[in-house]
Amino acid sequence: MFATAGTDEKCRACEALGAERAINYKTEDFVEVVKSLTNDRGVDVILDMVAGDYLQRELKALADGGRICVIALLGGAKAEINLKNDVLRRRLVITGSTLRPRPVAFKAKLAAKLKERVWPEIEAGRIKPVIHQVFPAHEAAAAHALMESSTHAGKIVLDWRENA
Numbered sequence: 833m834f835a836t837a838g839t840d841e842k843c844r845a846c847e848a849l850g851a852e853r854a855i856n857y858k859t860e861d862f863v864e865v866v867k868s869l870t871n872d873r874g875v876d877v878i879l880d881m882v883a884g885d886y887l888q889r890e891l892k893a894l895a896d897g898g899r900i901c902v903i904a905l906l907g908g909a910k911a912e913i914n915l916k917n918d919v920l921r922r923r924l925v926i927t928g929s930t931l932r933p934r935p936v937a938f939k940a941k942l943a944a945k946l947k948e949r950v951w952p953e954i955e956a957g958r959i960k961p962v963i964h965q966v967f968p969a970h971e972a973a974a975a976h977a978l979m980e981s982s983t984h985a986g987k988i989v990l991d992w993r994e995n996a
Contacts, residue, residue, distance in 0.1 A: 884908030902928040962986035
């Protein structure tokens with residue numbers, strides 16, 4: 833499993849969490865690195881939070897028959913791709929998912945499945961969220977400043993309890 837991050841520190845954090853190799857997308861070409869690490873084969877699956885003009889490069893990093901799942905549009909909602917050469921010929925799949933427009937009943941069912949299947953793993957300590965820092969709610973501005981600085985590695989949490 834490979835990961836991308838924007839600083840060497842965040843790359844080290846990804847590797848500490850189990851990534852075989854983390855690629856600093858600001859200083860390295862992730863397509864070249866992935867191709868070199870997979871003997872030019874590419875990867876089978878890419879979870880894409882960027883989209884936009886990254887999609888063209890991600891297609892090049894996929895192995896034939898590979899899949900990209902777009903889950904956010906941080907790089908924009910539009911991409912130009914060569915369907916004949918980059919998708920059809922190589923049998924690639926591009927899919928996407930977002931929960932926002934889904935019906936409340938679907939979201940409730942999903943939450944129940946998470947509680948049933950994932951929550952026990954969290955309670956047992958087999959899955960641990962990566963928390964960078966917890967802020968009391970009255971320090972929301974400081975939490976937001978940290979988020980904008982992009983110097984964190986992990987989640988920034990606001991604690992809304994009164995005595996936090």
